[in-house]
Amino acid sequence: MLRLYTFQPSPNALKVRFALAELGVPYEPVEVNLLRGEHQNEAFSALNPHRKVPVLVDGALVLRESAAILAYLGDARGGALWPAAPAARAEALQWLFFDAANFGYAGRLWWADVLTPRTGRTGPLAGPALVEQIATDVGRALSVLEAHLSSRQYLLGDDFSLADCGVGVMVNLLRGTRVDTPDKLPAVTAYRERIRARPGWGAAGGAAIEVP
Missing domain, CATH: 3.40.30.10 (Glutaredoxin)
Incomplete structure (x- = not known):
């Protein structure tokens, strides 16, 4: 096992x-x-x-x-849940790399905007200027994601894939932060809700990163 x-x-x-x-x-x-x-x-x-x-x-x-x-x-x-064809598999990997490259520091934004105000617990050291730069970079990535998701349900089309396990978690982590702007990101917001509605989300303990 x-x-x-x-x-x-x-x-x-x-x-x-x-x-x-x-x-x-x-x-x-x-x-x-x-x-x-x-x-x-x-x-x-x-x-x-x-x-x-x-x-x-x-x-x-x-x-x-x-x-x-x-x-x-x-x-x-x-x-x-994973494409076999080389081109489709490369697209799935592209989104995993996109996640790693663009959302790697999103956790600091979550600490600053969500966890610290609620608990007083400070996260990884990050001054206001750094957090704001992270927000700018993450916001740019979310704009790319918004354009992509405007014509499909999930990253690879209308069917869920394992690539969504990466990006979908980070989009949910950003709920309640300064970049959580449903009016500007309707497709991303709808995608986030589809991820949260999946049976696997609850089974995996997705609530651990959710904002009540």
Whole structure:
């Protein structure tokens, strides 16, 4: 059985849990509580020297990056949720790379705009100027996504794919932040709601990053 090292509030770990739920693939979850520093212990560091979740273990294979894990699950077990044709597969990978390149720092925006005002807990160090620059960069990426989704339901067309497990999680993470502008991003907002309505979202624990 697959083993997944995860942490419920981690958006990157949620991407993989979401994919596994949509695929109906059983796995053994191992919770690594980042707030208690469990990612710093030697056993976990041996699996991932970067000391981050998620980590997927499949026999002798250890994968440490959410985009790589999603692509692997697609190739190994994706079925209808992952394209087989090279061109279509490249398009799916393109969106996973888009996610990694453009939404990698969206978590800092979520901390600044959502979590800190609600809990007082400060996140990764990021001054106001840096957070504003992140917001500008993320907003630009959302505009690209808005144009793409204006003519389709999901990233690869009208059918859900594992690529949506990456981008869909990050779009949901941005709910309640300064870039959450439904009037300017109606297609992205509708896409976000479609993601949240999927059975796999609840099964994967999507509520951990949702704004009440």
